[in-house]
Amino acid sequence: MTFALNHCCIFLCILVLLPVTCYSGDVFLSARATFYGSAGALGTPSGACGFGEYGKTVNNGEVCGVSKLYQNGTGCGACYQVRCKHPQYCNEEGTTVVVTDFAIGHDTDFVLSFEAFVKLARTNMGRLLIALGLIDAEYKRVPCQYPGTNVKVKVHEKSRYPDYLAIVILYQGGESDVTAVEIYEESSKKWKAMRRAFGAVWDISNPPKGALTFRFQASGSAGVKWVEPKKVIPSEWRAGIIIDTAVQLN
Incomplete structure (x- = not known):
């Protein structure tokens, strides 16, 4: 009887601990990595996420394009720690990159x-790593960190006042993905869903008049929550303006 109970306890422990092991945030996954651009080049302002100049300079230009992790734009703005698996050329820590583009x-x-x-390279090994071009690597999702910087909303350049509004969310901290955006229509007292136009860009035709209250859905390992900033999109919005939401995602 004792033997059976001991084995039962071991089996239960395996069932409890296995998911923790499989989904631990410390687990790196194997990958392959390459690069674009040349010495001194930052990111690209024309990335598929629609970030514009932000996609070029965010995280000091340490950005990337992905394919599977792009997830039809949901992966835009996510951060990953990437490490090289060529110890003769590479350091142990690797670097953290922000997804700003789709790339195959x-x-x-x-x-x-x-x-x-x-x-990714060890001191004085950058030139040799560049010469390899394509390398074995590993990665894991990590929180994006923008100390002292709130989430910001930019009215995208494709917007046309007052008939067509497109926005993109910048400085998306933490590990959450933005999975929905809504605007409140005062006349109907209802939230109206915006459409993911492409990448991280959300749009709506014939938006409500006046100052616009909006909210976005943040989805991650901690669950799903709606975040409603106190700041609003001004009534006479125009392409290119940036609104500081006074909200941080950590």
């Missing part, structure tokens, strides 16, 4: 900006 390379999971790629 030959047998490649990550296409890093030049600035991000050379950060």
Whole structure:
């Protein structure tokens, strides 16, 4: 009887601990990585996420394009720690990159900006790592960190006042994905869903008049929650303006 109970306890422990082991945030997954650009080059302002200049300079230009992790735009703005698996050339920590683009390379999971790629190298080994071009790597999702910077909403350049509004969310901290955006219509007292136009860009035709209250849905390992900033999109919004939401996602 004691033997059976002991084995039962061991079996239960395995059932309890196995999911923790499988989904631990400390687990790195194997990948392949390459780079684009040349020395001194940052990211690209024309990435598929629709970030514009933000996609070029965010995280000091240490950004990347991905394919499977792009997830039809849901993966835009996510952060990953990427490490090189060539110890003779690479340091142990690797670097953290922000997803700003969709990219498919030959047998490649990550296409890093030049600035991000050379950060993988040990001192004085950058030139040799660049010469390899395509490398074995590993990665894991990590929280995006923008100390002292709130989430911001930019009215996208494709917007046309007052008939068509497109927005993109910037400085998306933590590990949550933005999975929905809504605007409140005062006349009907209802929330109206915006459409994911492409990448991280959300749009709506014939938006409500006046100052616009909005909210976005943040989804992650901690669950799903709606975040409603106190700041609003001004009534006479125009393409290019940026609204500081006074909200941080950590």
